[in-house]
Amino acid sequence: MNLSATPTPRPARVDGRRLRSARTRRLVIEAYLALLRENPQVPTAAQVAERAGYSVRSVFERFPDLHALRIAATDYAFAQANDPSATAGFEGDRQSRLKVHVERRARVCAEWLPLWRALNANKGDSKELKLRIDVIRAAILSRIELMYRPELSTLTELERRQTVLAIDALVDFESWARMREFFGLSFQEGCTVWIRAIDRLLPPTPADS
Structure with missing residues (x-):
């Protein structure tokens, strides 16, 4: 009997196990984010496990501690907020670019405000979280520069930087929160402002633009 010709299902079993593990990891991250949207307090491992439908042991099999889960959730959220469509719309006319930029930024703020608040409240001395906050801020600035390149190109370097920073401050997470939570503006009213x-x-x- 030629044993070398006998097929083995082991790779398929391994692949299936990896897929299940990846799915569990994603569901744990999504549970963590869902809990943050409901309550600004950082959820416990037990709360995350219950929401995800797994045991606490399953959570810690994927993440060594809650800090690692927080970092993974931040990376997941950043990837979701910066999908390929995030760079679309920068070639339209002025009003089209304004609409595309503001509505997308507003959706990001509405979706990820709880995580942003949790990041800043709990970053402490974590270099990993501070780095991610810096990356997020840099991405926001880059998008402003991309969306309004024609207008910004007419300014001096100092004027350009000042204008970009002013827009950045305007479309900050907490700016959106004030309009929605304190002033009670609707999504569309906030976008109009x-x-x-x-x-x-x-x-x-x-x-010529």
């Missing part, structure tokens, strides 16, 4: 304010901050659009 941002669009008008950014439009006034920007210089005239060059005639």
Whole structure:
């Protein structure tokens, strides 16, 4: 009998096990994020496990501690907020770019505000979390520069930086929270406020744009 010709299902079993483990990991992360949206307090491992439908042991099999889970959740959220469509819409006219930028930014703020607050409240001395906060801030600035490149190109370097920073402050997570939570504006009303304010901050659009 030629044993070398006997097929073995082991690779398939291993692949299936990896897929299940990856799915469990994703569901644990999503449970963590869902709990944060409901309550600003960082959830416990038991709460995450219950929401995900797994045991606490399953949580700690995927993450050595809650800090590692927080970092993984941040990376997951960043990837979701920066999918390939995040760079779309920068070639339209001024009003189209304003609408695309503001509505996408508003959706990100509405979706990820609880995580952003948790990150800043619990970053402590964690270099990993501080690095991720810096990466997120840099991505926001880069998108502003991309969306309003025609207008910004007409400014001096100092004026350009000042304008970008002013827009960044305007579309901050907490700016969105104030409009929605304190002033009670609807999603569309909040977007309208941002669009008008950014439009006034920007210089005239060059005639060839």
